[in-house]
Amino acid sequence: MVETDELFIRDDPIFVNKELLEINHLPDEGRIVGRDEEIKLLANAVNPAIFGQSPSNILIYGKTGTGKSLCAKHVSGRLVDAAESEGVTAAFAYVDCAQDTTETQAVQTIASSLNRPQATGINIPDKGISTATYYKRLWRILDESYDVVLILLDEIDKLADDAILMQLSRAGEAGKLTDCKIGVVGISNKIRYKDRMDERVKSSLCEREFVFPPYDASQLGEIMEARRDAFREGVLDGGVIPRAAALAAREHGDARKAIDILRYAGEIAQSTGAERVQEGFVTDARKRAETDRFRELIRGSTPHSRYVLNALTILSLNDAGTDGFRTTAIYDVYEEICRQEGTDTLSLRRVRDLLKEHAFLDIIEQSRHSGGSAEGSYTKHRLLEDPTVVRDVLVDQG
Numbered sequence: 001m002v003e004t005d006e007l008f009i010r011d012d013p014i015f016v017n018k019e020l021l022e023i024n025h026l027p028d029e030g031r032i033v034g035r036d037e038e039i040k041l042l043a044n045a046v047n048p049a050i051f052g053q054s055p056s057n058i059l060i061y062g063k064t065g066t067g068k069s070l071c072a073k074h075v076s077g078r079l080v081d082a083a084e085s086e087g088v089t090a091a092f093a094y095v096d097c098a099q100d101t102t103e104t105q106a107v108q109t110i111a112s113s114l115n116r117p118q119a120t121g122i123n124i125p126d127k128g129i130s131t132a133t134y135y136k137r138l139w140r141i142l143d144e145s146y147d148v149v150l151i152l153l154d155e156i157d158k159l160a161d162d163a164i165l166m167q168l169s170r171a172g173e174a175g176k177l178t179d180c181k182i183g184v185v186g187i188s189n190k191i192r193y194k195d196r197m198d199e200r201v202k203s204s205l206c207e208r209e210f211v212f213p214p215y216d217a218s219q220l221g222e223i224m225e226a227r228r229d230a231f232r233e234g235v236l237d238g239g240v241i242p243r244a245a246a247l248a249a250r251e252h253g254d255a256r257k258a259i260d261i262l263r264y265a266g267e268i269a270q271s272t273g274a275e276r277v278q279e280g281f282v283t284d285a286r287k288r289a290e291t292d293r294f295r296e297l298i299r300g301s302t303p304h305s306r307y308v309l310n311a312l313t314i315l316s317l318n319d320a321g322t323d324g325f326r327t328t329a330i331y332d333v334y335e336e337i338c339r340q341e342g343t344d345t346l347s348l349r350r351v352r353d354l355l356k357e358h359a360f361l362d363i364i365e366q367s368r369h370s371g372g373s374a375e376g377s378y379t380k381h382r383l384l385e386d387p388t389v390v391r392d393v394l395v396d397q398g
């Protein structure tokens, strides 16, 4: 008989179904909370696709963890099924533009995710063919296999340029490159992303725009409650979810963070050998979730965006008590950082824009002040994240 090694735990005392709390877990319909209206509006915009007609192109904005990707994927999946029952062949491709930043990578991902090599006989290699060849194969795949496709470009602002958007919008124009109808769903948490787009691409790709608001405490509570069965029955103390919901709502209304707090609280119980997940664990769990969230937020951000943040962090670490720092003070430190990095500085205007982007993501807070008639009014910037967390993450990311 094989002996069981007592060193390893076989029955997890805390979790029974931990996948429910994993970052990329896609909850089924019953577990999507508080987004009925957004789901309806998205469905409405792509509705023509179920009859094989062109869906509207969509841009979805909203802060991180507000369910943008989740709802876009959910509606796309349902659209594919609904189209099928109308006799229309549809599919959707999902591209994480933070991973696939170049035009070639993005078109490769789209082509390989839509390709059914057995049926098409087309090969999409990982590399070794030109961008133009990827496109040609993509158009062939679309023509051979589909009446309509949706292309989801998540974190669309991370694309190096507009080239692929240009191609997709051309392809979408009545049968120029393919007969398949194409709908593009761009997703971004940079509210100013559109300003950077080429005018032609903008008018074609931004037919419908949606802004997803942050969740409130009761929605976050429901989102977590809907995953309570990740835990063994009875191990979760009554106060854990309300506490985690209150904290997550007060800070960002970010569902991912709320779920992370819950998972970490469970892991703390596991690692300390506690029998129950206690409300007190939420404080440490929150700190870990905050670090993760921030790391994710600045993942793939441009070096200058990080230098600007680093400048404000250095000021904040040196002078914790103030109500913020003026743009010019931040710019001085930023210039020094650029000197050390051996890179040219961006203009003060661009730095102001980068600060606005950080403000939109709730990394910093901006306030207007009046300096009296001599000075006019000016803006102050204050770091909302814990400066030590920011510093550690920035050091990690180089």
Ligand SMILES: Nc1ncnc2c1ncn2[C@@H]1O[C@H](COP(=O)(O)OP(=O)(O)OP(=O)(O)O)[C@@H](O)[C@H]1O
Pocket: 023, 024, 025, 026, 027, 031, 032, 033, 034, 035, 062, 063, 064, 065, 066, 067, 068, 069, 070, 071, 188, 189, 223, 255, 256, 259
């Ligand atoms: N309404 C909801 N109901 C249930 N779970 C949700 C809901 N909204 C978000 N979540 C959970 O939070 C996770 C993060 O959501 P999602 O990826 O959709 O956010 P996002 O708005 O796209 O954020 P980001 O800009 O960071 O990509 C999802 O994988 C899902 O597990």
